[in-house]
Amino acid sequence: MFLSEGLYYLRFKSRNSLCPFYEILRSLSYIEESPTVISQSSSLYAHSGPHRHCRSTMSTSSSESDWQHLLINEFFEVKIPSRHPESTVTQAQCFQVARQILQVLDIKHVGIQGQYSFTLFSPIRSKIIQFRLDSLDDNLLALVHQVYEHESPKVERYQGPISFPLPIYISDLAKGVYLPAIEHPALVKPFPIETQLRTVIDLARFIARATHFPQPPGMCLPDSWTASAPLFLDQLIHTFATHAPDLSPIVERTRSDLHLLDMLPIVLTHTGLGIGNIFVDRDDGHITAVIDWDHAGLEVFGLSVWTLYECFLSYKQWDEIHFYTNIVSDGRPAHQVLEEAFWNEIWLSVSDRIDRKKHEEAVKAAVTLWILNRYFRGSETTFDINNEEHASELARARAIFEYMEKSKETASLNT
Structure with a gap:
């Protein structure tokens, strides 16, 4: 806005x-x-x-x-x-x-x-x-x-x-500085891990705060991402069978997991929580403002988490998607440190309303649903691999899903 x-x-x-x-x-x-x-x-x-x-x-x-x-x-x-x-x-x-x-x-x-x-x-x-x-x-x-x-x-x-x-x-x-006005972290040497950590931790708290104001279960509008998910995924399954068979299992699994969303609260959701709508403190990375609520709505908790993977763990330069592989002081890649900090904070911030053991799979389903929405809503029946933008969206989704799978494997090895 x-x-x-x-x-x-x-x-x-x-x-x-x-x-x-x-x-x-x-x-x-x-x-x-x-x-x-x-x-x-x-x-x-x-x-x-x-x-x-x-x-x-x-x-x-x-x-x-x-x-x-x-x-x-x-x-x-x-x-x-x-x-x-x-x-x-x-x-x-x-x-x-x-x-x-x-x-x-x-x-x-x-x-x-x-x-x-x-x-x-x-x-x-x-x-x-x-x-x-x-x-x-x-x-x-x-x-x-x-x-x-x-x-x-x-x-x-x-x-x-x-x-x-x-x-x-x-x-x-x-208030604050428009996030894209700050030098991109990929251009900063050494990688600004402290300011990036502050931003993603604030982001987790921001997303989690909506759970403190749960809305009645029936408040999702018929055209909301939550309510329209079954039809959207059914159409996407048919499209991906031809154009992206490698992603079909993800769509099918999300479709079968939709019932899990009933376990999550309906909350105020910023559907465009990208860097273009975030202001920060230039010195420490603290989020000072979030704007542009024109298309906000009431959705199940977890949909906004897509922004972590698109905007704060990775970036797209021209046609290539990169994750922050910069090694930070503890010897781990920056993306791993940032992702872990985000999820630790979000589970801590919702702990009095959402139980991690009971709801983690439901939240994962919500995150996956929104990533699919993010890149394929509007092209679920018209997707054309020869269309430059469609191909670009597919590449971004593939990169994020591949990253999430590897991240899950890394987490399993470390437990």
């Missing part, structure tokens, strides 16, 4: 190009690194995600600036007239209303816009103001604030005297 919305629509074109989003972050004093470091980190942090349909529509020959202009023009010239045919809304009107609401002249638009909103900010007031095509779920926003009061900037709908055709939302800027 707000500052990060649209990150998934950005394609980093080259190691030597500085994307517009980093320019806007620098204007907010979020970035101090040189352009070389930032562009290197960009290629490492860029990752595949669930918004394939958005990224695939962008021509690789267009500049990032052109792409942003296309998004903005489409929002005002196509989407608003389609959704609100009785209204005429312009960029100039949004700027004018933002100045009136925030009572400041210094209003700028963020460097990356979303597909369904137009977002502005005031550096002086440290406020984000967003004009959305549709309203957000007020109950969900209230739950986010209840569960993550200290980590998520409160988002409130404008209810003042100024009338406007679109719903308007206001939020504080997130």
Whole structure:
């Protein structure tokens, strides 16, 4: 939501190009690194995600600036007239209303816009103001604030005297440093194990905290990842039989284990908990904020754990997936130290609500389900190995599942 919305629509074109989003972050004093470091980190942090349909529509020959202009023009010239045919809304009107609401002249638009909103900010007031095509779920926003009061900037709908055709939302800027603005750990020598440990431990606590606010079992919507899992997996089994037979056993096992999910609580779940939505303390790696709750929902506990494997144990550089094999002070590879710390913390943090011996297999099923969702939701019936993005998603999923299997074997040998 707000500052990060649209990150998934950005394609980093080259190691030597500085994307517009980093320019806007620098204007907010979020970035101090040189352009070389930032562009290197960009290629490492860029990752595949669930918004394939958005990224695939962008021509690789267009500049990032052109792409942003296309998004903005489409929002005002196509989407608003389609959704609100009785209204005429312009960029100039949004700027004018933002100045009136925030009572400041210094209003700028963020460097990356979303597909369904137009977002502005005031550096002086440290406020984000967003004009959305549709309203957000007020109950969900209230739950986010209840569960993550200290980590998520409160988002409130404008209810003042100024009338406007679109719903308007206001939020504080997130505290800390936008995670991709920090030099990528793969570029740091020696590997920054202490700051990475702090981040993954905080991540575990963040995910676990939702279990302290369990929701009624029947609260999952029909289109939630949890409720729609049987149909999704059935379709994926059929697709993988042809295109990825090596992953078929994983899908079939997950399908047969779905009943285990009934053992887990229904919790508030951030479905896009990637690095693009996380802010940290530059010095110690402590997570200071998590943003972009637009597509959050109520799901079984454990789905958010996918981010550990995609964003904190591995990275994708161009078409290759790498895990952090850097040897740290205790003689083990960094990925092993980080994974162990994460799971130790998450089981400790949920111990009064979820018993590891009883629920570990259920949590593993939830994690596997979400990894499959992460890379194949939307292509479960249309998967084409000759499609570049489909092939890329398949490679990422394979790498993570292979890693998880080896990690399980290593853990067994050490017990």
